[in-house]
Amino acid sequence: MKIYAAEDYKDMSRKAANIISAQVIMNPGCVLGLATGSSPIGTYEQLVEWYNKGDLDFSEVTTVNLDEYKGLARTEEQSYYNFMHEYLFSHININLEKTYLPNGMEMDSAKECARYDELIQSLGGVDLQLLGLGRNGHIGFNEPGDAFEKGTHCVDLTPSTIDANKRFFASADDVPKQAYTMGIKNIMQAKKVLVVVSGADKADAVRDAFFGPVTPKVPGSILQLHNDVILVADEAALSKIPKE
Ligand code: F6R
Numbered sequence: 001m002k003i004y005a006a007e008d009y010k011d012m013s014r015k016a017a018n019i020i021s022a023q024v025i026m027n028p029g030c031v032l033g034l035a036t037g038s039s040p041i042g043t044y045e046q047l048v049e050w051y052n053k054g055d056l057d058f059s060e061v062t063t064v065n066l067d068e069y070k071g072l073a074r075t076e077e078q079s080y081y082n083f084m085h086e087y088l089f090s091h092i093n094i095n096l097e098k099t100y101l102p103n104g105m106e107m108d109s110a111k112e113c114a115r116y117d118e119l120i121q122s123l124g125g126v127d128l129q130l131l132g133l134g135r136n137g138h139i140g141f142n143e144p145g146d147a148f149e150k151g152t153h154c155v156d157l158t159p160s161t162i163d164a165n166k167r168f169f170a171s172a173d174d175v176p177k178q179a180y181t182m183g184i185k186n187i188m189q190a191k192k193v194l195v196v197v198s199g200a201d202k203a204d205a206v207r208d209a210f211f212g213p214v215t216p217k218v219p220g221s222i223l224q225l226h227n228d229v230i231l232v233a234d235e236a237a238l239s240k241i242p243k244e
Contacts (some may be wrong), residue, residue: 001210001224002234003226003241009198012032013042016130016196016232020047023128023192029060033129033182034088035140036065036080039196040130041087048091058094063125066131066140067181070154072104078168079104102152102180109154112180116152120186129190133197136160137218139206141181148216150185154178184222193226197233205238206233211242 006012014217020043023030034040035114050056065080074081083102087143090100090131106112120126131139136158142149156178157165166172187193197206210231223229 001226001229001231003210003238004230005238006074006198006234007233008234009172010200012196012232012234013040013046016040016043016194016236017046018234019194019230020128020130021050022202024056024058024061028057029062031062031064031123031125033187033190034065034084035130035132036064036067036083037132037244039132039198043130043196044087048088051092054177056092058092061094063100064120064123064126064182065095066129066187068104069100069176070109070178071107071176072106074104083153093161104176104180109180112122113152113154116180116182119185120152120182126186126190128170128192128194129187131187131193131195131220131223133195133202133205133209133220134161135164135201137209137220139184139187139195139223141179142184142219144217144219146183146216148219151183152180152186153183154180174194183218188222188226190226192228193223193230193231195220195223195231195233197231197237199234200236200239201231202237206231206237207240207242218238 004015068080072079102116141155162175169175208218214221
């Protein structure tokens with residue numbers, strides 16, 4: 001695992017965008033696994049800025065998102081579909097037919113999860129997976145539990161995740177209670193994983209995920225077993241890691 005310490009959120013975003021840019025320049029037809037939430041917004045903004053300068057070309061890139069709320073239509077403001085369009089897809093020359101997210105409006109979970117797993121397979125897997133880290137150590141919506149879930153699955157969101165995500169909704173009651181998410185196997189099969197984390201409220205999660213035991217109680221801890229993980233985190237998020 002490589003750790004890049006960033007001064008602050010802006011610096012973290014710039015460093016992460018550099019890594020994604022390198023991927024797109026080296027392999028213009030790559031498959032990027034993408035995340036939503038506050039952590040990657042600055043990274044997307046930086047990519048858009050470099051795209052506008054003419055430094056990046058996304059025309060051959062394919063994207064697959066980690067997750068989507070179940071029961072939320074694409075047209076809903078809080079859907080991850082909408083998020084991706086708002087922060088990235090509408091601003092770059094990506095072919096929208098090559099941007100994929102789970103379909104939150106498919107109520108048959110088994111069907112949707114099988115479809116998404118097959119889709120990822122058919123793309124030849126993910127070249128670079130971008131991840132945020134939940135305050136409870138989750139990655140995607142793989143919540144703390146007793147076992148690592150493998151493929152795409154439907155999860156019941158934990159009270160802690162509903163509480164963390166209520167900021168995007170009118171109230172906690174409006175946060176969907178379930179989501180579709182790639183599983184740990186999907187994430188671990190990505191050739192490269194890039195984790196972006198910012199803020200003191202993530203310091204425990206960073207310490208536990210990257211320096212604690214590998215356990216499904218801290219889903220992000222599985223990343224210690226991946227052979228190509230880059231953590232880009234700001235000083236506040238790194239404030240509780242063991243000193244060398
Ligand atoms: C988002 C996702 C989540 C977030 C995590 C951190 O697609 O899968 O795991 O990355 O909840 O969220 P933020 O960045 O909002 O703190």
